[in-house]
Amino acid sequence: MVKEVVRGGAAREEMEVVTSATTTTVAPALPTQEHRLPLSNLDLLLPPLEVSVFFCYLHPAPSAAALKEALANVLVAYYPLAGEVVVNGDGEPELLCSGRGVDFTEASAPVAELRELRIGMVDERVEMLVPAKKAGVMSVQVTEFKCGGAVVGCTFDHRICDAYSFNMFLVSWAATARGHGGGGPATSNAPSFFRRSLVAPRDPPPPSAPSTEALIDRLFAPLSSAPPPLAAAAASVNRIYRIAAADIAALQASAGPGRTKLEAFTAHLWRLCSRAASPRSRSCCMGVVVDGRSRLFADGAMSNYFGNEACCLLFFKKIPYGVLGSEDLRRKTLADVADDVHRWVVEAATGEHFRGLVDWVEARRPKPAAARAYLGGTGGRDAAVCIVSSGMGFPVREADFGTGPPAFASYHFPWPAGAGYVMPMPSARGDGDWVVYVHVAPELAKVMEDDSAVFRALESTYVFG
Incomplete structure (x- = not known):
């Protein structure tokens, strides 16, 4: 399959990587009590930006089914990633923890080998292996190749988490998939969510130098x-x-x-x-x-x-x-x-x-x-x-x-x-x-x-x- 790509005013043809895809929503394995969480002052310095990560696995690669099961379990602890960004009465973004879930796309690739991808030339093919986030806080895409390898891509809202926080989630997700914690909803590696005193503005603020x-x-x-x-x-x-x-x-x-x-x-x-x-x-x-x-x-x-x-x-x-x-x-x-x-x-x-x-x-x-x-x-x-x-x-x-x-x-x-x-x-x-x-x-x-x-x-x- 060939598609025309236009970037910087110039059009070129390139091979389509993903030929078929289906998307479902993975919700936390346990119900989430709906509530709102305002963003921190430092979060408010960020415009709406999306960040992606991707991992390439050779055969045998993790299956989409195993990833979805582990994701549902780990979202119990990391439930904000299953929420939505909304606007409050002051016009500021805040997080609605609704248990909406994470959009999860299962895709297939026509190329037989991961080795056929020119990873370094991201604009050619690799960007098709990370999901476009259409709703919610995070999206996941798993692209399976004929060789048995796969690429796991994630895209998240940078206003909601930085790389450090998302790394914590990734490590917990992987540990859950490996069976740590008895296969149930992940709690042992849960982050310490609720410590507002660590980052609250001082009231009144002291005189600054x-x-x-x-x-x-x-x-x-x-x-x-x-x-x-x-x-x-x-x-x-x-x-x-x-x-x-x-x-x-x-x-x-x-x-x-x-x-x-x-x-x-x-x-x-x-x-x-x-x-x-x-x-x-x-x-x-x-x-x-x-x-x-x-x-x-x-x-x-x-x-x-x-x-x-x-x-x-x-x-x-x-x-x-x-x-x-x-x-x-x-x-x-x-x-x-x-x-x-x-x-x-x-x-x-x-x-x-x-x-x-x-x-x-x-x-x-x-x-x-x-x-x-x-x-x-x-x-x-x-x-x-x-x-x-x-x-x-x-x-x-x-x-x-x-x-x-x-x-x-x-x-x-x-x-x-x-x-x-x-x-x-x-x-x-x-x-x-x-x-x-x-x-x-x-x-x-x-x-x-x-x-x-x-x-x-x-x-x-x-x-x-």
């Missing part, structure tokens, strides 16, 4: 006073690359002592952005998504946090960023740029800044706000913008639904924004390699591909052996 207020105002802005959002890049491409463990280590060594792998990677990508920037983009804005769980409670109190009695699945992120001129970036060494990255990440990665942000949003509700990094930061609308979000906590090896861990797994996040998005995560091989999902302008993808010493093509032999 001038430096804290200045930093929050620099990182976030009410949409009414912010510049217009960057126009979506119509020609953005989705790719997946790999980086060898040795190359990651070399980057970290070049970045200088005390720098993390992610800081070194971000610095390297920032320099590549300067090479890809158009003449109009005289500056490059680089943002990093920072997880606030450990910053708010160093004792690990939020390590199993998924929501609370009036605040469900929390997007606990903050996006510090830096802006440098393209020429300055080209002249700087990797170590110099890594120093810049380290400085502005550390500046924002404190518990006081996260608590201050919760109070900041509360003082402005119901007016919406957004991270300035998405809007070009201080570089304005002509800045080249890229956001890095670490997926190194992705539980690839734990996504074993009873037939073994996946041969490959990745996020898929083609967000409708002008900023680029890059997410490194561990390879399913477990050897220290990274796989890197990117949603960027073609010019940056070309520069990354030319940088073969770091970003390498994702060959089928690497993925499936």
Whole structure:
């Protein structure tokens, strides 16, 4: 089967991957008492965005029937994922825990082998293996191949849960499928839903230090006073690359002592952005998504946090960023740029800044706000913008639904924004390699591909052996 695909104004033909599909709804195995849960203040900083993940399993792959049974059981504990997003009287989104269920699609593919898929070229075929979420909070699609392999894809509403929370769900779902807990509804791995005191705004909020207020105002802005959002890049491409463990280590060594792998990677990508920037983009804005769980409670109190009695699945992120001129970036060494990255990440990665942000949003509700990094930061609308979000906590090896861990797994996040998005995560091989999902302008993808010493093509032999 052939279909015509139009992206960025150009049409091309490509093979259809999915030929037949049926969709049912999987509800929690036990009834859910209907109630509403408002989102947290930090959740309200997010526009409606959908994030997907997908796992590739060689023969024997987990069956759709086994996945559906385990899903029904685990949704007893993770019942918010079986709910719906609605609008309250103030015009803000909130979660209706209705027990509606999760849309579950069973599909088949005409290609005989998973190896026929060019996983790295996401736009060609892979995006058809993740479900489009039409209703509810989450959707699942299982695509079976003639070789006995399968791809399990999930799409979820990012306002309702972040990657950390969704990873908790994935691990519990897989454990339930493997039979842990006696085969009944999963409860032993349930997250601690109801602890609103952990994230409630302070009443009254204490006086903030001038430096804290200045930093929050620099990182976030009410949409009414912010510049217009960057126009979506119509020609953005989705790719997946790999980086060898040795190359990651070399980057970290070049970045200088005390720098993390992610800081070194971000610095390297920032320099590549300067090479890809158009003449109009005289500056490059680089943002990093920072997880606030450990910053708010160093004792690990939020390590199993998924929501609370009036605040469900929390997007606990903050996006510090830096802006440098393209020429300055080209002249700087990797170590110099890594120093810049380290400085502005550390500046924002404190518990006081996260608590201050919760109070900041509360003082402005119901007016919406957004991270300035998405809007070009201080570089304005002509800045080249890229956001890095670490997926190194992705539980690839734990996504074993009873037939073994996946041969490959990745996020898929083609967000409708002008900023680029890059997410490194561990390879399913477990050897220290990274796989890197990117949603960027073609010019940056070309520069990354030319940088073969770091970003390498994702060959089928690497993925499936």
